Amino acid sequence: MLNSLLTKAIIDFLIAFGVVVGGSLLAGIGSVLVLASPAAYMLETATKLKIWAIVAAVGGTIDPMRYIESNMLEGHLSPVAIQIFYIICSFLGAHVGTELVKAICKGAS
Template identity: 50%
Template sequence: MELFLWKLWLNFFVAFGIVMGGCLLAGIGATALLRPPSSTMMTIADNIKVWAMVAAVGGTIDPFRVIEANFAEGYLSPAFKQIVYFAGAFAGAQLAYELIRMICKGGMD
């Protein structure tokens, strides 16, 4: 159980870090190139979210194979774990996206 929770938190923070880091660096780059940083950051945040999830859970098709193989064999626990890992990565990427949106739009809508 401890390993499961560790991997879940790791996936969350890796996805969060990819979105936040990518957006903040894109904002710095946009500023250096005299472009509007907030619109650049929002575009990057929207585009990078899915890739942050994929990178957090392994970056390949293997997690999907684990779900498919175990589910087909009737072993629901490993498949459920992979789905929860994806949910954790999604939560991290979405939280970072929402924080970037709040930063760029000047607060909550």
């Protein structure tokens, strides 16, 4: 149980991290093609992608919330805590990705 919990938490973290970093890097490449400032586009994209990275990592916006609601109403708090843990891990991945992009862009400007 603990092994699968940590495995999913790490995967969720890395998915959210990858969405933010990958999307920002591609936005930077795209901005070069249109002769715009890569750092500005990368920062803006990282900020905008943060919430969508969390959504992508946990598997959608409605299903995790429905899962939390149904288990909470039935009095099963352990699955609720696990789902919230996955959301927190996804948030941390997206946040670390955003901070990495900020650090990269700070050095570029």
